[in-house]
Amino acid sequence: MMGLVRSVYLGKDEWNLITLNISHLIGDTVIDLTKAWIPTGETTIYISQWIGDVKVYVPNDLGLEVKVIAHTFYGTNQAFERTNRGINCRIVREQRGY
Structure with a gap:
């Protein structure tokens, strides 16, 4: 996902986690893994942005x-x-x- 000015929110509903690469200049990024199906193995989330907040919520109960x-x-x-x-x-x- 790329863009100059945008905000990204993943996790309002159930979703499948895949390797992510999010890049933008201005905006907020929120990734909520509490509703995600997380595959076995390693999954990389790369976020690059200049101005804005980045928040990643990780569930405590899955032993990740x-x-x-x-x-x-x-x-x-x-x-x-x-x-x-x-x-x-x-x-x-x-x-x-x-």
């Missing part, structure tokens, strides 16, 4: 192993209760067992 790599030129990154703020922030977090 998750790794987050986030880079922000200016702003805040938060993953698994760790937060970085400022200029050129990078965060790499993974759940135990990934």
Whole structure:
């Protein structure tokens, strides 16, 4: 999915998770995995945007192993209760067992 100005919301209804590549300049991205059918194996979600919020909601009850790599030129990154703020922030977090 590409576009200059747009917002993306996946997960209002049940859906099948596949490898995703979302790129846009301005807008918000929300991916709600709580209603997704998540296949066995590794699935990559790549999101690139300049201005806006990115939120990915991961269900707690499925025993998923998750790794987050986030880079922000200016702003805040938060993953698994760790937060970085400022200029050129990078965060790499993974759940135990990934």
